[in-house]
Amino acid sequence: MKFFMFHVIKEEEEAVKRWSDRHHIDIGISRDVLSIRTVNQVKGCDGLCIQQTVPVGGPAVYQKLKQYGIRQIATRSAGYDMIDLREADRNGLTVTNVPAYSPYAVAELAVTQALSLVRRIPQFDERIARHDFRWNGLISREIRSMTVGIIGTGHIGAIAARLFKGLGAHVIAFDQYPNEKLADILDYRSSMEDVLRESDIVSLHTPLFDSTTHMINKNTLKLMKSSAFLINMARGGLVNTDDLIEALENREIAGAALDTFEDERFINQDLSHETIDNPQLLKLIHLDQVILTPHVGFFTTTAVQNMVEGGLNSVLDILTTGTSKNQVQPPSKEK
Numbered sequence: 001m002k003f004f005m006f007h008v009i010k011e012e013e014e015a016v017k018r019w020s021d022r023h024h025i026d027i028g029i030s031r032d033v034l035s036i037r038t039v040n041q042v043k044g045c046d047g048l049c050i051q052q053t054v055p056v057g058g059p060a061v062y063q064k065l066k067q068y069g070i071r072q073i074a075t076r077s078a079g080y081d082m083i084d085l086r087e088a089d090r091n092g093l094t095v096t097n098v099p100a101y102s103p104y105a106v107a108e109l110a111v112t113q114a115l116s117l118v119r120r121i122p123q124f125d126e127r128i129a130r131h132d133f134r135w136n137g138l139i140s141r142e143i144r145s146m147t148v149g150i151i152g153t154g155h156i157g158a159i160a161a162r163l164f165k166g167l168g169a170h171v172i173a174f175d176q177y178p179n180e181k182l183a184d185i186l187d188y189r190s191s192m193e194d195v196l197r198e199s200d201i202v203s204l205h206t207p208l209f210d211s212t213t214h215m216i217n218k219n220t221l222k223l224m225k226s227s228a229f230l231i232n233m234a235r236g237g238l239v240n241t242d243d244l245i246e247a248l249e250n251r252e253i254a255g256a257a258l259d260t261f262e263d264e265r266f267i268n269q270d271l272s273h274e275t276i277d278n279p280q281l282l283k284l285i286h287l288d289q290v291i292l293t294p295h296v297g298f299f300t301t302t303a304v305q306n307m308v309e310g311g312l313n314s315v316l317d318i319l320t321t322g323t324s325k326n327q328v329q330p331p332s333k334e335k
Contacts, residue, residue, distance in 0.1 A: 078310025144168025
């Protein structure tokens with residue numbers, strides 16, 4: 001067998017080689033993402049593994065994969081919103097993900113960013129860059145005096161809740177499917193709106209579906225305290241970026257930390273010598289109460305190793321057994 005992997009970064013190469021040697025399977029790699037422009041690279045291969053935040057593309061990509069004899073798409077990430085599940089299903093492609101490559105990686109970044117916002121690190125950085133070493137106006141609170149709201153208590157949200165609880169915070173949460181095993185560390189609320197109203201820090205940990213797209217918007221932001229912070233380490237589409245910028249500029253909330261964005265075409269690109277054609281991003285960069293990181297929540301040695309192995313294991317499972325524990329269910333054909 002031969003597999004093909006798209007968007008392989010340097011830090012993944014050693015893990016890919018180890019897996020390839022262990023399983024005696026040839027693996028081709030590309031730095032590109034899967035798209036109509038690059039799909040021809042899988043010709044002659046048996047299995048496909050991707051990792052990207054931009055959409056795979058339209059129906060033609062899925063039709064090409066079927067034409068080349070590909071039977072599956074494995075994404076080595078927890079999120080799979082870059083894949084059109086209906087088109088995949090129409091073309092006989094089984095989709096898999098890696099739901100728990102390292103919940104600690106993303107959860108730890110959420111806590112790191114929350115602490116930085118609470119302790120006013122971005123504002124102190126900006127002052128010190130101007131050689132202004134005064135404290136005035138930037139007094140902060142202690143996490144143990146604050147209420148942290150977790151939206152989505154799956155693998156990552158649950159770990160984030162435990163970490164915040166370990167710092168002494170009062171943790172509350174909303175999830176459509178509450179986890180009773182978390183009863184010792186958090187209190188569930190009956191709605192997301194209740195969590196937004198009560199929390200000093202709101203941390204998002206939900207997948208991106210039609211039902212969650214722009215769940216944070218002009219109306220829901222108005223429910224938050226003016227002293228509250230928003231953390232989004234999940235998916236950029238959960239937040240209406242224009243509404244968030246307006247809320248930040250009007251001081252309707254105190255700050256935000258974003259690791260994910262609605263438009264992620266700039267991710268892992270060096271644009272230091274180019275003009276950034278993204279007004280939203282430019283506005284966020286210039287707000288001193290905002291922390292931005294380029295979708296690196298996953299980017300730890302442990303997580304990268306687990307993502308590579310989890311993705312490739314799923315490819316092998318589908319091709320040899322027809323099923324995988326990480327199989328994503330296709331949408332109902334009745335819809």
